[in-house]
Amino acid sequence: MNKPAGLVFSARSWRDIPQEVAPRSMSREGRRRLTMGFVKAGFALAAVACLAWAGWEVVQLWRHDPMKLAAPVKSDPLRTIKLTTNGVLDEEWVVEKLALPRGVALMELDLDALQSHLLADPQVRTAVLTRKFPDTLVVTLQERSPVVRLRVADRSGQPRDYLVARDGMVFPGVNYAPELVAALPWLDGVTLAPLARGGFAPVAGLETVADLLETAQINVPNLRRTWRVIGMDRFASYGEILVRTEHVREIVFGLRDDFFTQVALLDAVLSETRERPVGMINLSLGKKQVPVLFATEETAPATRPTPSASPAGAAGARAVPQGTGAGMAATGGAAKNSTGAVKAPRFTVSISSNPDS
Amino acid sequence: MISRTKYIGAVEIGTAKASVLIGEVTNGRSLSIVGMGESASRGVIKGSVFDFKAASDAAHSALLEAERSAGVRVDEVYLAQTGAHLDGFSSDASVQVSAANNMVSDFDIATVCNMARSKQLPDGRMVVQRLRRPFRLDGRLVPDPDSLVGRELQVSYYVVHGQESRIADNIHVIRGFNVRVSELILSSLASGTIVTAADERQHGVLVLDIGAGTTDYVLYRDGMPQVAGVVPVGGSHLTNDLALGLRLTEGQAEKLKLRCARATTLTKSRDDKVWLNGDFAIGDRQFPRMTIEQITAARIWELFEVVKKKLGPAFGPERLGSGVVLTGGSSKLPGIAEAAGKVFGVSTHLSEAPSWVSENLRDPSYSTVLGLLHYGLSSRPEVPVERGKTTGLFKKLFAS
Numbered sequence A: 001m002n003k004p005a006g007l008v009f010s011a012r013s014w015r016d017i018p019q020e021v022a023p024r025s026m027s028r029e030g031r032r033r034l035t036m037g038f039v040k041a042g043f044a045l046a047a048v049a050c051l052a053w054a055g056w057e058v059v060q061l062w063r064h065d066p067m068k069l070a071a072p073v074k075s076d077p078l079r080t081i082k083l084t085t086n087g088v089l090d091e092e093w094v095v096e097k098l099a100l101p102r103g104v105a106l107m108e109l110d111l112d113a114l115q116s117h118l119l120a121d122p123q124v125r126t127a128v129l130t131r132k133f134p135d136t137l138v139v140t141l142q143e144r145s146p147v148v149r150l151r152v153a154d155r156s157g158q159p160r161d162y163l164v165a166r167d168g169m170v171f172p173g174v175n176y177a178p179e180l181v182a183a184l185p186w187l188d189g190v191t192l193a194p195l196a197r198g199g200f201a202p203v204a205g206l207e208t209v210a211d212l213l214e215t216a217q218i219n220v221p222n223l224r225r226t227w228r229v230i231g232m233d234r235f236a237s238y239g240e241i242l243v244r245t246e247h248v249r250e251i252v253f254g255l256r257d258d259f260f261t262q263v264a265l266l267d268a269v270l271s272e273t274r275e276r277p278v279g280m281i282n283l284s285l286g287k288k289q290v291p292v293l294f295a296t297e298e299t300a301p302a303t304r305p306t307p308s309a310s311p312a313g314a315a316g317a318r319a320v321p322q323g324t325g326a327g328m329a330a331t332g333g334a335a336k337n338s339t340g341a342v343k344a345p346r347f348t349v350s351i352s353s354n355p356d357s
Numbered sequence B: 001m002i003s004r005t006k007y008i009g010a011v012e013i014g015t016a017k018a019s020v021l022i023g024e025v026t027n028g029r030s031l032s033i034v035g036m037g038e039s040a041s042r043g044v045i046k047g048s049v050f051d052f053k054a055a056s057d058a059a060h061s062a063l064l065e066a067e068r069s070a071g072v073r074v075d076e077v078y079l080a081q082t083g084a085h086l087d088g089f090s091s092d093a094s095v096q097v098s099a100a101n102n103m104v105s106d107f108d109i110a111t112v113c114n115m116a117r118s119k120q121l122p123d124g125r126m127v128v129q130r131l132r133r134p135f136r137l138d139g140r141l142v143p144d145p146d147s148l149v150g151r152e153l154q155v156s157y158y159v160v161h162g163q164e165s166r167i168a169d170n171i172h173v174i175r176g177f178n179v180r181v182s183e184l185i186l187s188s189l190a191s192g193t194i195v196t197a198a199d200e201r202q203h204g205v206l207v208l209d210i211g212a213g214t215t216d217y218v219l220y221r222d223g224m225p226q227v228a229g230v231v232p233v234g235g236s237h238l239t240n241d242l243a244l245g246l247r248l249t250e251g252q253a254e255k256l257k258l259r260c261a262r263a264t265t266l267t268k269s270r271d272d273k274v275w276l277n278g279d280f281a282i283g284d285r286q287f288p289r290m291t292i293e294q295i296t297a298a299r300i301w302e303l304f305e306v307v308k309k310k311l312g313p314a315f316g317p318e319r320l321g322s323g324v325v326l327t328g329g330s331s332k333l334p335g336i337a338e339a340a341g342k343v344f345g346v347s348t349h350l351s352e353a354p355s356w357v358s359e360n361l362r363d364p365s366y367s368t369v370l371g372l373l374h375y376g377l378s379s380r381p382e383v384p385v386e387r388g389k390t391t392g393l394f395k396k397l398f399a400s
Helices: A028-064 A066-070 A091-098 A111-119 A178-182 A206-219 A259-272 B052-070 B106-117 B164-175 B187-195 B198-203 B235-245 B250-260 B289-314 B336-344 B364-378 B392-398
Strands: A080-085 A124-132 A136-143 A146-153 A159-165 A186-188 A227-231 A240-245 A250-254 A278-282 A289-294 A317-320 A346-350 B005-013 B017-026 B030-040 B076-081 B087-096 B125-132 B135-137 B140-142 B152-163 B180-186 B205-210 B215-221 B224-231 B273-275 B286-288 B324-327 B348-350
Touching: A028 B052, A080 A091, A091 A111, A111 A124, A146 A206, A206 A227, A206 A240, A206 A259, A250 A259, A259 A278, A259 A289, B005 B052, B005 B164, B005 B364, B017 B052, B017 B364, B030 B052, B030 B364, B052 B164, B076 B164, B076 B187, B076 B364, B087 B106, B087 B224, B106 B152, B125 B164, B125 B180, B125 B224, B152 B164, B152 B224, B164 B180, B180 B187, B180 B364, B187 B205, B187 B215, B187 B224, B187 B324, B187 B364, B198 B205, B198 B215, B205 B289, B205 B336, B215 B289, B224 B289, B235 B250, B235 B289, B250 B273, B250 B289, B273 B289, B286 B289, B289 B336, B324 B336, B324 B364, B336 B348
Parallel strands: A080 A136, A146 A186, A186 A227, A250 A278, B005 B076, B076 B180, B205 B324, B324 B348
Antiparallel strands: A124 A136, A146 A159, A146 A317, A227 A240, A240 A250, A278 A289, A289 A346, B005 B017, B017 B030, B087 B152, B125 B152, B135 B140, B135 B152, B205 B215, B215 B224, B273 B286
């Protein structure tokens, strides 16, 4: 586009006259207005600075000592604790856990500290606490779901049962129905590391175990119901998970193939060997070859396990397996290479077709 | 929506008095006059400041009084500009319409306006105001040529310019009060806006604002100001003439002027005499009324003749459909409309303030300050902005 002609204005306009006037040239009223302007600007700056400082102080107080802030605020005493959870914990447990003094005002509650109290329990994954005026504390929890259970002998030698979540957290398990707990398989072959603040360090590899259990639960629920012990003795070294069921003394799952394939193979093998008791099935070698060891009378697993226990060591508590299977009774560590104790004819089942079919 | 209120001071630093009105402008649209102040002017002769301190004191005193009466502080000032140093000239320009279909575009309008506005001025002179006259498209008058079809687009500006130092003095008087001058408006334009109606301006009207030291004039035609200027003659010259002619002091002459002066000679007999003071004390004496009338009438007649001469070819009785309107403090002189009618040869009447103006502001001496507020708020930019024109960062980004 062309530029309009004559755009340059040579004639100066009155607007080119500078309007800055030195205070000396001002009248008394003008100087007074100028001074007042400076004073006002100064006050405005000071006010802004004061506001900023006050805000910073409040933030710092809120962060470090919120009780001081709560004091000047009038609020009603706490009367109700409302719990929302995805698990089994109830309001009684929350009340007991928080241990709030009687008649405490809602604004006096240190929500951060209370949240820490709740999160100290490993059964609680997340906790959110909010004030609902005038007198209600709303607690929202997300709980961990147990995947397996384990029994640990404490210092006095008494056995204590714990639950283990998918992320490996070990917790006593409050308010769970007995039948739900009873349906969980026992965990074996792990060493628990006690923490200074109480409880145990998370068990490594539990996520893989949880995946196996989940795959079995989804695809072969009838088989999964018979699983009694999950052994992790050879998990770290050989990448194997050992499962003892009501009918099979040892099923070896490997980490090389996916669990769906292995569970499908297991189902196929058990279908093929329905007539004879099976001592061991090794699914860790791949789907081309599944070694199966048939059981003798004395090596066949009992259908009703009875608990046994051993004292926990100083360095770590050894999980105690449940059941009466040979070679796995007292220490649990004997599960490794347990197939060596079996004296039974051995054969290999070859699967040529896709186990999915 | 938050309403934005601004307090604007309309200031006229005249030869006889400094007047201030404070207008409350809400959202740039509605105007309420909330304060008024005036003080006897000092340090100003014929509309120009010659004693900065005295002029400042007078103007600031009026501003302060207005602020006190309004109970607010002025945010900015619209200042009236007058003075014998003001002069004007016509600046014309024409362009061929650039589009192939001969449709006038924003580009053509901007080009012709810029050409007409770009005339140079001598050193020390500054533009006070540019008065745009109507556009002409192939000779026909058009208020807005945008999208009309034609070959040649013409525009004319009447450029009013003044001496830089005088204008700066005027502005600095206000800056001494620590308030910014946001608009500098010709006194004649301010007065003309308030004392004439739109249809009068359309038919053609000459407005004469006769003050104490100057007479400001503006000629409207086709709804727009055509010529504006200042004649350094006003009411104080009548006083001076009487003082010289009758050998009186300025104070005595002023009193006599207010009592007996006329713009036309009405008295026929020399025996009709008036007392100087009327108190029959020592020094009180008689003067023929006819002499007084003759002295003042001659000066008024001369004033109108000078205005007529300065208007030059722009003036024509046949093009002044609405005649002449007289305003300003000196327009209250008896017989002045009759005298103007005789000189200009058209109907003449004294100004009347619009109906919305309160009673205490209806005096013709307030027409300039009233007009400052009105004109300042209603005026629009002289050059139409090209629609769709990109500026700033956007322009820089997409500039080739």
